[in-house]
Amino acid sequence: MTFAATVLTLYPEMFPGPLGVSLAGRALSEGAWSLDTVQIRDFATDRHRTVDDTPAGGGAGMVLKPDILAAAIDHAREKQPAAPVLAMTPRGAPITQARIRELAAGPGVTLLCGRFEGFDERIFAGREVEEVSLADIVLSGGEPAALAILDACIRLLPGVMGAASSGIEESFEEGLLEYPHYTRPPEWEGRTIPEVLRSGDHAKIAAWRKQRSEDDTRLRRPDLWERRGGARAQSASGARHEDRDQGQ
Structure with missing residues (x-):
């Protein structure tokens, strides 16, 4: 369509x-x-x-x-x-x-x-x-x-972006700013790419990216961070109420 x-x-x-x-x-x-x-x-x-x-x-x-x-x-x-x-x-x-x-x-x-x-x-x-x-x-x-x-x-229409994940791992998609990006050369004007991104350990890389997204959102966009925290609290509260209603 x-x-x-x-x-x-x-x-x-x-x-x-x-x-x-x-x-x-x-x-x-x-x-x-x-x-x-x-x-x-x-x-x-x-x-x-x-x-x-x-x-x-x-x-x-x-x-x-x-x-x-x-x-x-x-x-x-x-x-x-x-x-x-x-x-x-x-x-x-x-x-x-x-x-x-x-x-x-x-x-x-x-x-x-x-x-x-x-x-x-x-x-x-x-x-x-x-x-x-x-x-x-x-x-x-x-x-x-x-x-x-x-x-x-x-850019979100099917087939427009090359990688399917390009539209997901971005700022605002999860209520957070996107993590910072780096590319070659590994050193530029004395500044190096974070070691974890060169480690090849995908679990550590994912954890680093998640932490940076949260840290940067909290520091740069406290309004987003506050809304994200409020949404989480409301969701958790709703889940707890549902559990009690079902006698769990």
Whole structure:
């Protein structure tokens, strides 16, 4: 099954962009995924093809109109009724690797790219749209975020990456940052590869990598470490409650 991506944007010329090269580009040419860009301006009804207007209540910038957005979303839904619609907005929930895996396992995704001051809020009440953000940053538009989300999905599609384990032993897959990597030469500017990685002892190597993942996550991303600890505690608590309920 081909993963079908639809991008609703005022700048369709930005796609496929970097997704047309390397792994994603090869997968696109081989038919592992497809890309359809939709010009939001095509759904404007006036002769100037107006898609935005001034903010209600005053203020700087312009806001994308809900009727135009709804027409574009409806058009995409007619073509891909099973695909979720994600709006790129800094007001959305941060996208996670778990959500990326869910998207990659599905039929595809429709990405709505904002510009100016963003979307008329009524579009989220009038249409089933998931608000997501890439990070706690503000971009000039949703297109760079859409490219990043699509890249994250495409690399997980069957056959896109060479090694099956490449998509598993990575940062965020287990709630941890990935362990550090090394390669030849064995010594560079007086810095050597850790001895355990040259030992050939796979059990020790696995233990070292797990420990480094945990240490680096705790030091660099205490927020991830805290969430991981909370999830473990909740799971253990649930298991204990279940044991008691069964009289064990």
